[in-house]
Every structure is written in structure tokens, then in C-alpha cells.
Amino acid sequence: MTRVCDRFKDASFDNYICETPAQRKLVEALAAPITRNIFISGGVGVGKTHLCYAFLNKNCKRHYLKCLNAWFYYGDTVYTTIKDIIDCVKRGWQTGNSDTALDTYKEAKILIIDEIGLQYGTDSERIELYELFNYRYCEELPTIAVSNFTKDEVIQILGLRISDRLFSHALEFTIEGESKR
Ligand SMILES: Nc1ncnc2c1ncn2[C@@H]1O[C@H](COP(=O)(O)OP(=O)(O)OP(=O)(O)O)[C@@H](O)[C@H]1O
Numbered sequence: 608m609t610r611v612c613d614r615f616k617d618a619s620f621d622n623y624i625c626e627t628p629a630q631r632k633l634v635e636a637l638a639a640p641i642t643r644n645i646f647i648s649g650g651v652g653v654g655k656t657h658l659c660y661a662f663l664n665k666n667c668k669r670h671y672l673k674c675l676n677a678w679f680y681y682g683d684t685v686y687t688t689i690k691d692i693i694d695c696v697k698r699g700w701q702t703g704n705s706d707t708a709l710d711t712y713k714e715a716k717i718l719i720i721d722e723i724g725l726q727y728g729t730d731s732e733r734i735e736l737y738e739l740f741n742y743r744y745c746e747e748l749p750t751i752a753v754s755n756f757t758k759d760e761v762i763q764i765l766g767l768r769i770s771d772r773l774f775s776h777a778l779e780f781t782i783e784g785e786s787k788r
Pocket residue numbers: 618622623624625626649650651652653654655656657658755787788
């Protein structure tokens with residue numbers, strides 16, 4: 608379940624300013640039906656997370672959970688950071704639920720993983736991430752992967768086995784420019 612984030616609650620494709628052809632193409636790709644993986648690379652503050660939430664705001668309904676006193680998105684799309692995936696896996700190890708820890712991320716019709724590269728990168732983390740990426744690759748479930756790092760750097764960070772699946776037939780975009788933060 609993805610919590611509605613105050614900063615991005617009104618983020619949309621319309622209020623994202625496209626200054627380069629790559630940005631325009633990226634917005635077009637995100638606004639169209641997603642059938643392949645999408646990799647978005649770019650420096651800080653160029654609006655990568657804005658676009659992730661614009662996607663959620665367009666495609667998901669919102670739902671208020673009284674017990675948590677917060678709004679959540681519900682729908683076929685799950686947004687997460689890679690660190691949250693790792694934290695979830697670790698909680699699974701601690702509570703003996705490691706078999707099911709990744710299920711939400713595995714089964715999401717569209718999974719958005721932000722901040723790729725900002726994880727520790729131990730071997731056991733990579734094994735879990737491999738399970739996730741391989742599952743989604745086999746089931747042909749698209750993933751939108753977002754990073755401050757370039758494709759080559761992501762390949763180094765995630766390793767070849769994961770990257771090969773992530774970048775298979777993927778649309779790749781690089782957003783250039785100064786931070787708008
Ligand atoms: N092209 C843009 N048009 C409109 N607003 C933008 C644009 N780029 C960034 N912003 C705004 O700038 C702020 C920073 O954007 P965001 O957090 O999405 O950057 P980011 O690329 O995810 O950065 P980081 O890599 O540091 O996470 C947000 O408030 C976002 O709405």
C-alpha cells in the first residue's frame with residue numbers, strides 16, 4: 608500500500624514542466640499504457656519522484672484509512688523505494704515471513720521502484736532483489752525503475768543478472784538539468 612505523500616499529492620503530468628525532448632517523451636511514455644519496463648535516470652531535483660506520483664495520482668484511487676489516519680493509494684500500481692523493499696525483506700527474515708515478504712512487490716501490476724542505488728548492496732539483498740526482478744520478468748509485469756545513477760552504474764550496483772532482466776526491452780530516459788527543489 609502506498610501512502611499519499613503531501614508534497615506530491617497534486618503532482619501531475621500537466622504541472623510537470625518539460626524543458627527537453629527527453630522529458631516530453633518520458634511523460635508521453637508514462638501517460639500511455641505501460642507494457643515494458645521503464646528506466647528513468649537523472650540528477651537530484653529534476654522531478655523523477657514528481658513523475659512517479661503523477662503516475663499514481665492519474666492511475667490510482669485514494670482511500671482514507673482511519674486506523675492509520677492517512678490517505679493511501681489503491682489500484683494496480685505500487686510505488687516504493689528500493690530501500691523500503693530491502694527493509695521489508697529484513698522484517699520478513701526477523702519474523703519468519705521471508706517467503707511472503709516480497710509478494711506485494713512481485714504481484715503489483717505495475718511496480719515503481721524509486722531511488723535505485725541507495726541501498727547497501729549486500730549479497731543477501733541482491734538474492735532477494737533477483738527473486739523480485741526475475742519473477743516480474745517471467746510474469747511480464749512492467750517495472751518503472753528510477754535512479755540518480757546512470758544505466759551503467761545501475762548495472763554495477765545491481766549486478767548483471769538483475770540488470771539484464773530490468774533492462775530487457777526497457778524504455779530508457781535520462782532527465783538532464785538543474786534541481787528544481
Ligand atoms: N520539470 C519539473 N516541473 C515541475 N516541477 C518540478 C520539475 N522538476 C522538479 N520539480 C519539483 O521539484 C521538486 C523536486 O522534484 P523531485 O523530488 O521529483 O526530484 P527527484 O528527481 O526525485 O530528485 P532526487 O533524485 O533528489 O530524489 C518537487 O517539488 C517537484 O515537484
